[in-house]
Amino acid sequence: MLSEGSSFLKGMVLGGVFCLILSLLGTFSPGITSQTEQHLHHHLKPLSKEELQKLSENQMSEVTQQVQVYCVIMVTPKILVYWATANDTWSKHCDRSVFYSSESAKALEAVDLQEQDEWARLRKALLHAYENAGGLRWFFIARPTTFAIIENLKYLVLVKDPSEPFYIGHVQKSGELEYVEYESGIVLSYEALKRLVGMFKDESKCPERAHALWKVSEEKQLATCLKYSGVFAENGEDAQGKELFNKKTVGMLISDSMVQNPNDVVEACCSDMAITFSGMNPSQMQVMMYGVYRLRPYGHNFHDSLTFLPPKGSDND
Amino acid sequence: MSVKTWSLRFLGKTMKHSFPNFLFLGGIAAGFFMLNTSISFLTTNKVNEILSPITPITNVDISVATNLTQRVRLLCWILTAPQFLESRAKHVNAAWAKRCNIVLYMSSENSDFPTVKLNVSEGRDQLYWKTIRAFQYLHQHHLDDADWFLKADDDTFVVPENLRYLLSKYNTEDPVYLGRRFKPFIAQGYMSGGAGYVLSREALRRFVAGHASGLCTHFSEIEDMALGRCMRTMNVSPGDSRDFLKRQTFHAFPPDKHMDKLSPNKWNNYFLYEYYKHVAGPSCCSDFAVSFHYIHPVEMYTLQYFTYHLRPYGYKHRLGAEFAAHNKTV
Numbered sequence: 001m002l003s004e005g006s007s008f009l010k011g012m013v014l015g016g017v018f019c020l021i022l023s024l025l026g027t028f029s030p031g032i033t034s035q036t037e038q039h040l041h042h043h044l045k046p047l048s049k050e051e052l053q054k055l056s057e058n059q060m061s062e063v064t065q066q067v068q069v070y071c072v073i074m075v076t077p078k079i080l081v082y083w084a085t086a087n088d089t090w091s092k093h094c095d096r097s098v099f100y101s102s103e104s105a106k107a108l109e110a111v112d113l114q115e116q117d118e119w120a121r122l123r124k125a126l127l128h129a130y131e132n133a134g135g136l137r138w139f140f141i142a143r144p145t146t147f148a149i150i151e152n153l154k155y156l157v158l159v160k161d162p163s164e165p166f167y168i169g170h171v172q173k174s175g176e177l178e179y180v181e182y183e184s185g186i187v188l189s190y191e192a193l194k195r196l197v198g199m200f201k202d203e204s205k206c207p208e209r210a211h212a213l214w215k216v217s218e219e220k221q222l223a224t225c226l227k228y229s230g231v232f233a234e235n236g237e238d239a240q241g242k243e244l245f246n247k248k249t250v251g252m253l254i255s256d257s258m259v260q261n262p263n264d265v266v267e268a269c270c271s272d273m274a275i276t277f278s279g280m281n282p283s284q285m286q287v288m289m290y291g292v293y294r295l296r297p298y299g300h301n302f303h304d305s306l307t308f309l310p311p312k313g314s315d316n317d
Numbered sequence: 318m319s320v321k322t323w324s325l326r327f328l329g330k331t332m333k334h335s336f337p338n339f340l341f342l343g344g345i346a347a348g349f350f351m352l353n354t355s356i357s358f359l360t361t362n363k364v365n366e367i368l369s370p371i372t373p374i375t376n377v378d379i380s381v382a383t384n385l386t387q388r389v390r391l392l393c394w395i396l397t398a399p400q401f402l403e404s405r406a407k408h409v410n411a412a413w414a415k416r417c418n419i420v421l422y423m424s425s426e427n428s429d430f431p432t433v434k435l436n437v438s439e440g441r442d443q444l445y446w447k448t449i450r451a452f453q454y455l456h457q458h459h460l461d462d463a464d465w466f467l468k469a470d471d472d473t474f475v476v477p478e479n480l481r482y483l484l485s486k487y488n489t490e491d492p493v494y495l496g497r498r499f500k501p502f503i504a505q506g507y508m509s510g511g512a513g514y515v516l517s518r519e520a521l522r523r524f525v526a527g528h529a530s531g532l533c534t535h536f537s538e539i540e541d542m543a544l545g546r547c548m549r550t551m552n553v554s555p556g557d558s559r560d561f562l563k564r565q566t567f568h569a570f571p572p573d574k575h576m577d578k579l580s581p582n583k584w585n586n587y588f589l590y591e592y593y594k595h596v597a598g599p600s601c602c603s604d605f606a607v608s609f610h611y612i613h614p615v616e617m618y619t620l621q622y623f624t625y626h627l628r629p630y631g632y633k634h635r636l637g638a639e640f641a642a643h644n645k646t647v
Contacts, residue, residue: 007337018345019352092627151629250627254618265411265618270625286576286599291391291623293632294604297478299382306631316599316636 014020042169043241044234046156047275049256052305064306067154070136071097072129074122074143077105084108085282086144089289092311093150095136100125119218120208123200130197136302137162139193141186146278147288148185151308153275156236156244158306162189165231167223170245178233179223185276186222195229202228222303242271249279250288293317365491382478386418389481391515393417393461394451397471399441405471407429408614412621416477419463423451438449444510444540449528452516452585456525464489466521469513474612474620479526479605480515483558489517494548495556497567497608499541506555506592507545511610512567514541516553523551559593562636566601568609571616574599604636 055063071094075083083099087108091097101110102121109127113122122141129139138157142148160166166189169180180186188196199206206225210216223233236244244255253270261268280288293310294317310317338471339377369540393414397406406422407430414420424432425439425447431621436595448468465484469475487493496508508514516524521621524547533547548555552588558566569587588595609620 005340008347010342011341011346012348013344015345015348015350017348019349094329124583149627149629151632157631172569192404204345250619250622251615254622258615258618263411266621266626269618270622270627272628273630274627283573283577287572288623290572290599290602291574291620292627292629294634295476295602295606295620296604296623296628296634297382297476297624298482298605299379299385299478300625301378301381302628303376303378304631307633308629309633310635 042171042232042234044156044160044166044236045239047158048118048239052158053201055305060305064154064308067138067227068095068136068160069138069140069150070095070129070133071148071150071154072125072141073097073099074125074141075099075108075110079144080105080107081282082144083110085285089285089316090148090150092306092314092317094140096134098129098132116208119216119221121208122218122222123208125238126193127176127197127200130193131317133190137190139188139190141182141188142276143182146183146185146276147285148170148276149274149292151248152244152273153187155273155306156275157187157189160189164190165189165192165195165226165229166234167192167226167231168234168236168245170243170247171233171235177220177223177227179220180233181245181247182217182219183247183278185278186219189211192226192231195231196222196226199229236275238271238273240271242274244271244273244275246270246274246276246279249284250277251284252279253277261317289316326554327514332569352638381480385478385481385485387482389465390418390463391465391467391477391481391484392419392421392455392459393469393475393477394421394423394455394467394469395471396444396447396451397422397424397432399428400439401471402428402430402432405614406432408617409469409471409473412617413475413477417467419459421455421459423447423454442538445535445538445543448540448544449535451526452521453528456521460518460521464518465515466518467513467515468510469608470511470610471500472610472612473511473513474609475513476605476607476615476624479566479603480607482605483560483607487517490519491517491557492519492523492551492553493517494520494553495567497565497569498555498558499545499590500592501590502542503545503548503549507542507548509567509569509590509610510541510544512569513608513610514544514567520548520553523553524548527551557593558607560605562600562603563593564596564603565593566603566605566607568606571609571611572602573622605632608647 034279073086073091088168099108099110100121102116104110104112111125113121113124115124138147140150140153141155157166160250166187167180168187171178172181172185205228209219238244250270254265257265257269277288327503395406395409395414402424422430422432423435425435425437426432427434433454435447435454437447437450451468467480469477483495494508494514496514497512498506500506501511524533525548527550532550535543539542560566576598612620
């Protein structure tokens, strides 16, 4: 009995040592590899006050300098008024904002892609953005019917490493495909864009012109191409799980809240750190500019860990 | 011997001799598996820590606003009617009214809501009667409970903190009243009713005294103009409510109407009323706006959200430095 027991024990020790050696060699990661591993950070939340305070002042200013956003704004002459409004309002808060148009319009400046197909146009715009990124490492893609608060986008991605693949927004599901909704804005890190641009060369997995009988929307085509390059969609939300990317207007969300939470309409409605709203008319977007960047109660002061200054030469923020 | 029994006997023989070997192999497997799971358990905990949500950010310092609330006591009275309690007054109450030191809803009937029942009947032609009775009520019951007395409609949105800031520069024992100043009918101008107007304690005394002595009468149904005439009669001065950049704080319309640079022609008639030079576009409105009018419930909550909730994290307001400098001289 004893000899048998000792055999077992000897075996155990040997097995344990073998496991340790393997994991130390680095080619083997302990644990049960599961399909769920890629969804580990499916819900992306910004840093909390406590986490921010842990960063030193040097780290903080370094990080603030590095979080720079290149806005890719997809326009057409048909929506000239929205184009002009985006140009006059929120896009001024991007570190660089470039308008990409289907065709040129005399009144406003844009990169003329000379392309009517929406997906092909988006591909060309993203390729152009990648090639002209300079030092910018975060890309925000939207149409001018969306209103974005870029400071809150920076806050969301503050310490995320853009050399990791990030694809963030409001996530929807279509069958097996999880994609970021176009209407509420799409965020890509430099690495995600790099992989996407690489995938553009693969005509079978990521075709420029859809060969299907029905048209697949650009947002889904984008998600598919990204998925093939190992980039997966993540939902942007605040610490309480409230959506940061919205395809509705503030008014619509308030109306919904009046029905669902009549005793706590504003508290239950929308995030204080919301990044996008969509569907507003140009006049409403001007009011939003005032409401977000100017209107405030005297005597309420915030001690934020970051500093963003107003853009030069602007009179509505 | 059958194959079955032979194989069983063979198995038994090898088992007896190789049993320790089997144990050894089993031991290797067991040891490997145990260490494997314990290592993975130790490492996944670290990953979860980074991803778990922590408490929400509440780094707003309201000490300056709180201080002002104590120094500048504001009584707000809302002009309403029984048919508007559910559809309008309720939302005024849920949105901004609680930020006043005292809030009263003036109506023609008592209700659970809580309203003050004034001795009036309802109707647009009764508005000035309601206003007179309301101020008489305040004079009788609340003269010493507040420093300033604001009248607002049930479709007016007000930011009490900004009103207190404006009023902090005035003395409540001086005969003064403030609001959105209009030009016609009265030489010194009068304040728009819908945009809301606020009386000092002395102004309230004089308004009530004027009606008691007959110097002021109900000569017109037009509430704001008629009150303006009484103010003129009783030597109450209209103040300039614009901010230090000469931007308006009280507004007689919703923000989109004031911001609208593109179609000024629509508002030509309204522009004629303005006492101060009319400005359209972003300079129409102060960052520290006090009021907007014609605000329905959805927009009431929307403005509440914009004012007190939604903000760009870390943004240093454009007025910041200029404003701080200006404040030091005040």
